[in-house]
Amino acid sequence: MAISEHNIPRLQQIVSVALGNGASVREIINKLEDTLEGAYCPRGYGADDLDIATLVYRLGGRQLLFALNQKLSIPSLRTLRTRAAFTTITPTIGTIRNEHFDTNIQSGILSTRTDITSLHGVSIMIDEMAIEEMAVHYSKYNKIGGLCWKHSNLIDPVLRTYDSTVAIAQKIHDEEVHLGKEVTVIGVACFGEDELYPILVAPTCKTEDATDMEGVLGRALQRWKATGTDQTVGPIWSLATDGDATRRAAGHRLFIKQPLSMESPLYGILANMPGLNMWTGDNNVTLDFDLKHIFKRICTLIRSPAGITLNNGRVINAMMLAHYLVWLPAYDEAIELIRAIIELTQSQHTLLNDSFSPDVNRRADLMSIALLSDVIESFLIPFINVNLSLTEQVQYLSRFAHLSFALFRSHRRSFMSYQLGQYICPKVSVVAK
Ligand SMILES: [Zn+2]
Structure with a gap:
């Protein structure tokens, strides 16, 4: 009767946890009654619960998460912090520069993998994600973000004076600089591991050509080495992209450059496989499609x-x-x-x-x-x-x-x-x- 009149949050978890502990029917009913009175709070959050809590936190902030945690028993911020990894990504404001890669590599990868010492082969992945088309003020930098990286060199993104703000607005109005329709995301993953580390998030107006893309991909590879990450995490083995024509063209230029060197230890094995594409980029990086x-x-x-x-x-x-x-x-x-x-x-x-x-x-x-x-x-x-x-x-x-x-x-x-x-x-x- 009580169940028909009250909504018991996470009913399924309560029963399954109790059954898992070998509880009798009476004990399960007691637990349900405790929950109704607020005396018992079920644990055992699954990945979906953590995802929903993250979404609530991101969209509605900590107050909404607190309210829903109290009312619907979704995970609290404290649970989220212990159970999920929060990655802070430095957004690209203005043109894509080395420091954008370097900061993300440092904070997202180097500082989080201190306990992993063995080297892994690494794959770089690139794709795009939809964003809301709007200019954003990043108070941390006092800069305007959300503008396309390709044309952002035409403005000074720092909000210095009223006039500098108007100048930015005018450039957007004149369509010299654009609001990003999507963000280009470059992520890195190690073979044999599940984690994905974002190293670049840059708003795009989708006007980049193959040469622009070649520059961005080349820079990602170059910063991986320049920050010494190839020595601590591992060397880049491949670059994976979706079928996007611009990225495919850039990928061909960069990674279908020369046949595998005869000096490579792989050569003896692969040379006996007629028809296999043996072309690679510098340092034997291969082109891969998602x-x-x-x-x-x-x-x-x-x-x-x-x-x-x-x-x-x-x-x-x-x-x-x-x-x-x-x-x-x-x-x-x-x-x-x-x-x-x-x-x-x-x-x-x-x-x-x-x-x-x-x-x-x-x-x-x-x-x-x-x-x-x-x-x-x-x-x-x-x-x-x-x-x-x-x-x-x-x-x-x-x-x-x-x-x-x-x-x-x-x-x-x-x-x-x-x-x-x-x-x-x-x-x-x-x-x-
Ligand atoms: Zn643009």
């Missing part, structure tokens, strides 16, 4: 009206897949769609193997879906199955490269665009040329 973006693009391609053409002339598109995927539970996310296609093929083994089946049309459809399933499975599995050995990972990727190469040769653009082909399979780009 796998989630690739999955997304493949799914967009499969779902597009034109679809994807494979060996037996069948076009696989959203309509055709929808027809067959109703046989399986609902899927929406990119990886889920890929998995659904693989699962569908596995579930239709009997029909696929029955070469005398009178259902010719359906079998032809399923055979093309089975081939698609092989292609995407070879690409997905090495990224999501953590139990594979390195050899197995390479075997899958090699199967993917060979299949997509053969399909691209036969069907060219009806298989996938040159751009996507180049993006996921460097071998394809040779054929495209």
Whole structure:
């Protein structure tokens, strides 16, 4: 009765904690009564609770977090401080300069990793995030932020006098300097670890060209070395980006510069893998594409009206897949769609193997879906199955490269665009040329 009349915050946690402690039904009811009277506060916050508390703190400040902690039992600021890592990022105000990287590397990485002494290979990642388009006053620096880094050299961001403020407003009005539409974020992660360390957050008006991007990426690599981080955290092994054309062009200039040196200890192993892209940048840094973006693009391609053409002339598109995927539970996310296609093929083994089946049309459809399933499975599995050995990972990727190469040769653009082909399979780009 009490439960029907009162809202007990975190009811699920109370019951599961009590069950975990081997409590009897009577004891659980006692706990619920204590909670109703405010005498018991359940512990055991999950990652979602911490995320919600962080969001409340960021959007509404400490007072709102306090109020909701009292009322809804979401984690308090004190719990947040002990359970979650707070990273302070120095924003980029004005043009991107060395000090922006250096401060973030120092405060976010060097000062937090003092207990980790072994070196790790490092990947630099770059992407963009939406922000609210507005100018912000950073009282700490008495400067105006939120303006695009590329054109910010046209103004003095310091609020010196009334006139200097008006001058900034005028430049924004005249569209010489822009309010950032997004922020370019560069982060760093060590192979074998989950943490991501942001080292640059710069507002952008999205007018940067490949040369600008090359400058920013080159600077990130250079500051990593200049601050000695390569000696304390580890050397940069790769740079990962999404499929953005400007960043891809800059990435090609910087990291597809020269073939792997014969003096490299890796050369003897890799040279025996014909077709493998052996081109790297300075210090053997390789260009990498973020796998989630690739999955997304493949799914967009499969779902597009034109679809994807494979060996037996069948076009696989959203309509055709929808027809067959109703046989399986609902899927929406990119990886889920890929998995659904693989699962569908596995579930239709009997029909696929029955070469005398009178259902010719359906079998032809399923055979093309089975081939698609092989292609995407070879690409997905090495990224999501953590139990594979390195050899197995390479075997899958090699199967993917060979299949997509053969399909691209036969069907060219009806298989996938040159751009996507180049993006996921460097071998394809040779054929495209
Ligand atoms: Zn601009």
